[in-house]
Amino acid sequence: MKKNTFSMLDENGNEIIYDVLFTFESDETNKNYIVYTDNSKDEEGNIQVYASIYDPKNPKSKLEAIETEKEWKVIETILNTLQEEIKNKNDNDEQ
Numbered sequence: 001m002k003k004n005t006f007s008m009l010d011e012n013g014n015e016i017i018y019d020v021l022f023t024f025e026s027d028e029t030n031k032n033y034i035v036y037t038d039n040s041k042d043e044e045g046n047i048q049v050y051a052s053i054y055d056p057k058n059p060k061s062k063l064e065a066i067e068t069e070k071e072w073k074v075i076e077t078i079l080n081t082l083q084e085e086i087k088n089k090n091d092n093d094e095q
Helices: 069-094
Strands: 005-009 015-026 031-037 050-053
Touching: 015 069, 031 069, 050 069
Parallel strands: none
Antiparallel strands: 005 015, 015 031, 031 050
16 A cells, blocks of 8 residues: 655755645635644654645645644544544454
8 A cells, every 4th residue: 555645855954754644624714734744753752743734736835834723623623533533443453
């Protein structure tokens, strides 16, 4: 199975490869979002996850920063729902 990936340059000009976790369009904001990771971990050992606004019709478009609390809440809700679904699936698989 081929992973959906893309690359961006960091502030030092190094190319970083990101795995796309999921994309979605929000009816609330009428914007498209991409949620992705470089698989690095934070201080607590959690995988770092990033989100940006993107244009699905233009693959060369730049990712835009998410600036409103409302938008972050929408993304947070989806992430929490997905985490819960994965946890429930794993719990069911162990039984």
